[in-house]
Amino acid sequence: MTGFTSLIIVSMVMTGCGSNSSGNSGNSSNSGNNGSSGSSAANVNNSSAPASGEKVAGGTVRVAMATEPDNLDPYLSAATDTGSMMDNVFDGLFEAGTNSELVPALAESYKVSEDGLTYTFSLKKGVKFHDGSDLTSEDVYYSYAKLSGLNGNKPLSSKFTAIESIDTPDEHTVVVKLKAKDAAFLAANIVAIVPKDYEQQSTKPIGAGPFKFASYTPGQQLVLEKNEQFYDNARKPVLDRVEFKFMPDANASVLALKSGEIDMLPGISAQGALQLGSGFHIVSGPQNMVQLMALNHEVQPLNDVKVRQAINYAIDKDIIIQTVADGNGAKLGSNMSPAMKMYYQEGLDKRYEPDTEQAKKLLKEAGYENGFKLTITVPSNYKFHVDTAQVIAEQLKAVGIEATIKQIEWSSWLEDVYNNAKYEATIVGLTGKLDPHEVLGRYESTYAKNFFKFSSSEYDELMSKGRQEIDENKRAELYKQAQTILAEQAAAVYIMDPSRSVALKDHLHGFTMYPVQKYDFAAMYYTK
Amino acid sequence: MRFYIRKLVTLASTVLLVSVITFLVFQVLPGDPAQIVLGVDADPHQLAELRRTMGLERPAAERYAAWIKEAAAGDLGESLRYHRPVKEIVAERMPVTVSLALMSLGLTLLIGIPLGIYVARQDGKFSALLLSALTQLGLAVPSFWLSFVLILLFSVAFKWFPSFGYVPWSENPAQAFRSLLLPSLALAIPGIAVVIRYLRNTLLDQARMDYVRTARSKGLRERAVMYRHILRNSLIPVLTIVGLLIADTLGGSIVVENVFALPGLGNLLITSIGTRDLPLLQTMVLYIAVIVVLINFIVDILYMVIDPRIRLKR
Numbered sequence: 001m002t003g004f005t006s007l008i009i010v011s012m013v014m015t016g017c018g019s020n021s022s023g024n025s026g027n028s029s030n031s032g033n034n035g036s037s038g039s040s041a042a043n044v045n046n047s048s049a050p051a052s053g054e055k056v057a058g059g060t061v062r063v064a065m066a067t068e069p070d071n072l073d074p075y076l077s078a079a080t081d082t083g084s085m086m087d088n089v090f091d092g093l094f095e096a097g098t099n100s101e102l103v104p105a106l107a108e109s110y111k112v113s114e115d116g117l118t119y120t121f122s123l124k125k126g127v128k129f130h131d132g133s134d135l136t137s138e139d140v141y142y143s144y145a146k147l148s149g150l151n152g153n154k155p156l157s158s159k160f161t162a163i164e165s166i167d168t169p170d171e172h173t174v175v176v177k178l179k180a181k182d183a184a185f186l187a188a189n190i191v192a193i194v195p196k197d198y199e200q201q202s203t204k205p206i207g208a209g210p211f212k213f214a215s216y217t218p219g220q221q222l223v224l225e226k227n228e229q230f231y232d233n234a235r236k237p238v239l240d241r242v243e244f245k246f247m248p249d250a251n252a253s254v255l256a257l258k259s260g261e262i263d264m265l266p267g268i269s270a271q272g273a274l275q276l277g278s279g280f281h282i283v284s285g286p287q288n289m290v291q292l293m294a295l296n297h298e299v300q301p302l303n304d305v306k307v308r309q310a311i312n313y314a315i316d317k318d319i320i321i322q323t324v325a326d327g328n329g330a331k332l333g334s335n336m337s338p339a340m341k342m343y344y345q346e347g348l349d350k351r352y353e354p355d356t357e358q359a360k361k362l363l364k365e366a367g368y369e370n371g372f373k374l375t376i377t378v379p380s381n382y383k384f385h386v387d388t389a390q391v392i393a394e395q396l397k398a399v400g401i402e403a404t405i406k407q408i409e410w411s412s413w414l415e416d417v418y419n420n421a422k423y424e425a426t427i428v429g430l431t432g433k434l435d436p437h438e439v440l441g442r443y444e445s446t447y448a449k450n451f452f453k454f455s456s457s458e459y460d461e462l463m464s465k466g467r468q469e470i471d472e473n474k475r476a477e478l479y480k481q482a483q484t485i486l487a488e489q490a491a492a493v494y495i496m497d498p499s500r501s502v503a504l505k506d507h508l509h510g511f512t513m514y515p516v517q518k519y520d521f522a523a524m525y526y527t528k
Numbered sequence: 529m530r531f532y533i534r535k536l537v538t539l540a541s542t543v544l545l546v547s548v549i550t551f552l553v554f555q556v557l558p559g560d561p562a563q564i565v566l567g568v569d570a571d572p573h574q575l576a577e578l579r580r581t582m583g584l585e586r587p588a589a590e591r592y593a594a595w596i597k598e599a600a601a602g603d604l605g606e607s608l609r610y611h612r613p614v615k616e617i618v619a620e621r622m623p624v625t626v627s628l629a630l631m632s633l634g635l636t637l638l639i640g641i642p643l644g645i646y647v648a649r650q651d652g653k654f655s656a657l658l659l660s661a662l663t664q665l666g667l668a669v670p671s672f673w674l675s676f677v678l679i680l681l682f683s684v685a686f687k688w689f690p691s692f693g694y695v696p697w698s699e700n701p702a703q704a705f706r707s708l709l710l711p712s713l714a715l716a717i718p719g720i721a722v723v724i725r726y727l728r729n730t731l732l733d734q735a736r737m738d739y740v741r742t743a744r745s746k747g748l749r750e751r752a753v754m755y756r757h758i759l760r761n762s763l764i765p766v767l768t769i770v771g772l773l774i775a776d777t778l779g780g781s782i783v784v785e786n787v788f789a790l791p792g793l794g795n796l797l798i799t800s801i802g803t804r805d806l807p808l809l810q811t812m813v814l815y816i817a818v819i820v821v822l823i824n825f826i827v828d829i830l831y832m833v834i835d836p837r838i839r840l841k842r
Contacts, residue, residue, distance in 0.1 A: 068799075070565050071611075078566035078574055154580075155573045202611065218610065219621065219791025220694065247692055247789040251676060256691045259684045411559035411804060418568055419560065430568070448572060 053507065053527030060241040061508065061524065062262040064253040068246050069222060072213070073201035074192035075147060075156045080431055084266075084517045085244050088224055089130075090192030090207035093121055093140070096434050100288075100340050100515040102186065105232070106135065106193055106208065108172075116181045116470040121189075123172040127231040129195045130212045137168035142196040144176065159188040181468040183475055187435035210237040210522035221245050224521070238510075238525040257503060264511075266519065268503040270326040280503050285513040286330050287500035288339035288432030290439075291385070293376070293392060293493040297453040299424050306366040308490035312352040313359035314399040315392055321496050324387045329496035334483035335430070335440060337497040339515040342472070343436040345480040348487045349494075359399040371400025377416070377423045380407035385427040388495065392427070421451045429498070434516055436479040437466060443482075443491060454491045535825055543817045550813050551592050554806055560584070561608045561804040582608045588806075595807060599814070605807040609799065614811045617796070622815070624694055624792035627704070628784070629777045631712035636719040636773060641766075643720070644727025645759070651732060659724070666721030671780050675714040675787040682710060692789040711788045715780050719773045726769050730762040737761075763834050771827035775820050 069082040074090050077083065093107040104110075108122045127135040142151075148163040149155030162182045167175040178185060195206055205213045208231070211224035224242040245262060247253045254272040256262045257280070265272075273282055295302045295311065302308060321329040330338050333348025363369060374396065378389045386407060393403040403425075408416065417423045433439050441447055444463050445455040462482045469475040486492070504511055510524040562578040563570065579585065586594075595605050604614045643659065650656035683691035689710050695703040734740065735758055743753045782794035793812060800809040831838050 076574065076578065078570045080567075149573075154577060156577060157571050158573050159571070161573070217791070218617070219795060220789075245693065245789065248795070249787045249789070252679065252692055252787045252789065255676070255679045255684055259679075259687060259691050261683075261691055261693075409557075409559075409802075411564045411802060412557065414563050414568070415558035415560055419563060428568075449568070 055238070056526045056528055057238060058240040059238075059526045060243060061239055061264055061521065062243045062245055063264045063266065063519070064247045064256060064262045065222075065244045066246075066248060066250065066253075066267065068218065069216070071202055072205045072216060074194070074205070074207075076202065080517050084519050085222060085224075086192075086205065086213075087209070087518055088211040088242065088521050089205055089209045089213050090194070091209045092191050092193055093123075093189040094186075096190055096514055096516050096518055098512060098514055100342060100434055102190070102434075106140075107189070112186075112470065116183075116468075117178050119176045119178075119185070121174045121176070123174065124231060125172060127208055128229050129208050130206045130227060131195065131198075132229075133195055135193065135195070135208050136171045137174045138171075139196045140174045140193055141166050141168050143191070143193045144174075146194075147191065157188075157191070159184065160191075181470065183467055183469055184435045184437040187433075190434065210235060211242060214241075219246060230522075235522050237522040239521055242521050263505045263508055265503045266500075268501050270328065270501075273501060273503060276503060279506050281506055282501050282503050283511050283513060284328065284499050284501040286337055286339040286497045287513075287517065288337045288515040289429045289497050289500075290332060290335050290337055290432065291329075291388070291427070291429045291495045291498060292332075292335065293388075293425055293427045293495065294423075294452050295425050295490075295492055296421060296423055296451075297455070297491075298421070301366065301368055301372055302424065304366045305489055306362045307368060309352070310359040310362035310366070310399065311396065311401070312490045312493055313355045313362065314401065315352075315395050315493055315495075316354040317349075317495055318354075319395070320388055320391050323391055324384060325496065325498050328499040328501070330499075331496055332494040334487045334494055335443070335492070336436070336479075336483050337432050337515075339497065340432060340436065340439070343476050343479045345483040348483060351487045352490075356398050363399060363401075368400075371402060374401055374403045375406050375424045376403050377406045377408060377413070377426045379410045379413040379428065381410050382429075384498065385429070389427050392493075418449060418451050421453055423451075427495075431517070432515060436476075437463070440466075440479055440482050440486075443486065452491055454486075454489070456485060456489065459485050535821075535828075539818065539821045539825075542821055543814055546813055546817045547596070547810055550810060551806070554804065554809070555588060557804070559804045561806075564803050565609060581611070584608075592806070595810065599810075604811045604814075607800075607805055607808040609803045609805045609808065614808050617808065618793070618811055618815060621791055621793050621796050623697065624790050625778070625781050625785070625794060627697070627708055628712055628715065628781055628790070628792060629774060631708055632715040632719065632777055633770070633774060635712055635716035636723055637770070639716070640720040640723030641727060644724045644766075645731065645754070647724060647728045648731035648735075649754070651728075660728075663721040663724045666717050667725075669717070670783075671714050671718065672783045672787055674717055675711065675784055678710045678714055679787075694790045694792075708790075711784045711790060714784050714787075715777055718780075719776070722769060722773065723766065727762060727766050730765050731758055734758045734761050760834065764831060767827055767830055767834065771823055774823050778816060778819070 065081055065085065067079065067081045069077065069085065070079040071077040071082070072086065074086055077086070091105045093105060094102040095105040097103040106123055106127060108124045110122070111120045112118070121140070123135070123137060123140065129135055144160060144163065144166050145151040146153070147155065147157045148160035150163065150166065155161050162178050162180065162185060164177045164179045169175065192207055194201060198206055210227050210230045212227050214223040214225045216222045222244040226237045226240050230236055247256065250269060250272065253262065253265050254268065254275055257265045258276065268282070295308055297303055317331050321327060321331060331349045333351050334345060336344050338344045363371065376389045376393065378385050380386065386405070389405045393405055396403045417426050430442070441463060442450060443452060443454045443459060444450065445460055459482060462478050462485070466475055466478040466482070469478060500513070502511060507527045508524065509527060512520060512523060562575055562582055562584060566575055566578060583591065598605060606612065607614050607617055610617055647656045647659050679691045682689045690707055693707055695707050697704040740753060740758060743757050778794070781792055782797060784790070785792045785794040786798065793816070797809070797812055799805070800812065
């Protein structure tokens with residue numbers, strides 16, 4: 001019997017490989033997993049639910065999270081899910097507003113010099129960290145020096161490498177000088193401010209946010225407690241405690257919500273919402289994600305713009321939204337979600353109306369009258385993208401393109417597709433950012449992870465102009481032009497922004513959707 | 529003594545072989561541990577920093593050789609994903625999976641053996657036929673589906689047991705038992721079905737043997753024939769099956785721990801593969817290999833306890 005031993009063990013390990021668990025932190029396209037939701041028996045709202053009963057002080061909210069935190073230190077973490085939990089512990093100079101605007105948080109006010117190079121921030125007075133120490137300009141200096149590498153170490157964020165120097169003329173003033181004009185810098189100031197010389201953020205994080213970190217038990221839960229000393233009376237937390245429970249299985253989380261063991265389930269699927277029945281309400285809205293089919297511009301015949309346009313004409317996005325997202329998604333025409341109201345270029349979603357004849361004509365002009373073979377590589381753990389690929393493969397058949405779907409594990413996807421651009425077409429969701437440059441900068445020919453292999457000097461020029469334009473409206477105009485180029489060049493097939501749905505117990509209120517994945521528990525409360 | 533030395537050599541060679549295979553498989557899999565932790569939103573600087581702290585600049589083979597050397601000296605290294613000593617992480621997770629395995633084994637034996645005997649004794653009657661049909665069902669149903677049925681029934685409808693989570697035994701033994709009962713049941717049901725069917729068949733086979741006729745003809749009571757002779761002789765093949773079932777349980781815990789959100793080894797195994805956390809995976813594979821070999825060892829010893837002839841043969 002011992003002869004079989006090694007065989008059994010190896011086969012067990014293999015079983016692990018094959019299973020589509022979400023054990024890994026599938027950061028960016030996290031919600032693509034659960035996709036969209038909506039039409040359910042429960043009550044569906046677009047934003048925060050209006051309170052009907054009387055507000056109750058205190059209470060605990062138990063939230064199901066699909067993934068574990070990648071790192072509790074805000075400077076070492078990149079996972080969207082981690083950010084949405086820990087954002088309650090840390091405050092920055094600004095916080096993200098509901099319309100992708102910046103809301104002053106630790107900053108009282110700020111000034112930008114004429115030349116756009118010097119930013120002067122005035123800090124709020126009397127702000128305390130969770131350990132009781134005062135938050136002063138010294139702490140901001142420490143935080144920004146760490147991020148920009150001005151402390152002598154390697155920088156931790158490329159958004160801060162534009163900083164030339166930081167001055168702290170007094171306890172409540174910070175002056176930041178940039179090397180060159182950088183309009184994206186302001187939005188970077190939502191980053192957490194951490195206490196000076198405190199190096200244990202990875203194990204016991206300390207910030208100045210509305211909730212204090214209480215404990216983290218790997219594989220089980222992360223607990224936050226109310227910060228009684230929170231500086232901003234308008235944003236004072238009502239809840240006593242927030243418990244994030246790590247539940248890798250989406251179906252099991254729905255059942256736990258039904259049985260009353262959790263109170264809130266972000267990213268609930270349409271099927272899950274249907275199962276819920278009464279006693280729950282659902283908040284749903286665009287999540288600022290761009291689901292797209294990327295086409296590798298360095299692969300024959302996708303290097304031909306006519307072929308890419310033909311593919312765009314061949315695909316009926318409305319059908320995808322209906323079948324895959326149950327109708328809960330906003331159709332896209334370029335790499336920008338309508339959730340980014342300020343920067344979104346209207347009308348591009350109508351650039352390629354489904355037209356088989358036009359698609360065939362373009363293919364003929366490109367010399368592919370008889371179609372060609374196309375491999376669509378999809379990360380297998382994102383069922384939403386796999387389903388989309390199936391609909392697309394069917395639609396491409398009508399114009400003679402024979403698409404095969406290749407499912408690969410998320411880790412392999414990151415390596416092969418994202419890092420090395422070894423693919424023909426792939427479907428993925430790109431999470432939105434607060435600043436348009438971070439969204440559209442992916443197509444710059446110099447961007448290291450430009451896995452589209454898109455390259456356009458005109459586009460690059462717009463991007464560098466956008467970086468230097470301080471005037472918000474002019475800047476928005478530049479990014480709108482950039483979106484038009486992406487649509488005209490058919491850089492990819494931009495499919496939809498799938499709605500994100502959050503299920504909450506009926507008497508839990510105050511949840512609001514943001515253009516970034518943000519759960520503001522300070523605004524949430526129970527009613528009787 | 530020679531027996532034990534031989535076992536020890538088997539253990540060492542098995543563990544080494546498994547470790548090398550795991551390493552080789554990992555080299556074939558694409559994926560960068562730092563990129564996986566940080567995802568597509570990673571800042572290049574953050575990525576470089578993480579790669580540095582993970583020590584990924586060194587070639588994989590070199591890292592593996594260093595790990596083997598340190599592991600032999602008792603230091604199992606640090607997890608890439610959790611930045612903590614692997615030993616600590618595994619020690620935290622171990623009790624969950626061990627409790628799960630023991631509880632499900634207990635349930636398998638407590639339910640499987642009596643029912644197996646019952647089915648054999650009632651052979652041909654309706655109740656036995658019904659039970660046999662049920663065991664067919666128990667064999668066919670996958671654990672994750674069973675888990676959901678159990679949750680729907682006992683957590684959502686009756687609210688008797690929690691649908692997820694784990695309470696440590698040291699904190700509250702009663703709650704710990706409650707939190708583990710449903711998952712162990714989900715794991716045990718296929719095992720119970722196997723034990724019933726196996727035990728029934730061997731019992732019926734043994735009952736036709738000559739020694740049974742002899743026992744009956746010398747006037748032994750039916751109970752004594754059954755329990756002293758038939759059952760004892762039937763336990764050897766059942767024991768083999770139970771040994772295999774324990775190894776199966778460790779595999780099944782991967783699925784069940786995922787559904788019930790239990791912080792056990794199965795869950796950790798998946799995470800470590802998904803995040804390409806080789807030191808963590810290697811350590812777990814090492815532990816699992818040792819456990820499986822030990823179980824086989826115990827089974828071998830139990831053979832001798834049950835059947836003295838095996839003892840004499842050596």
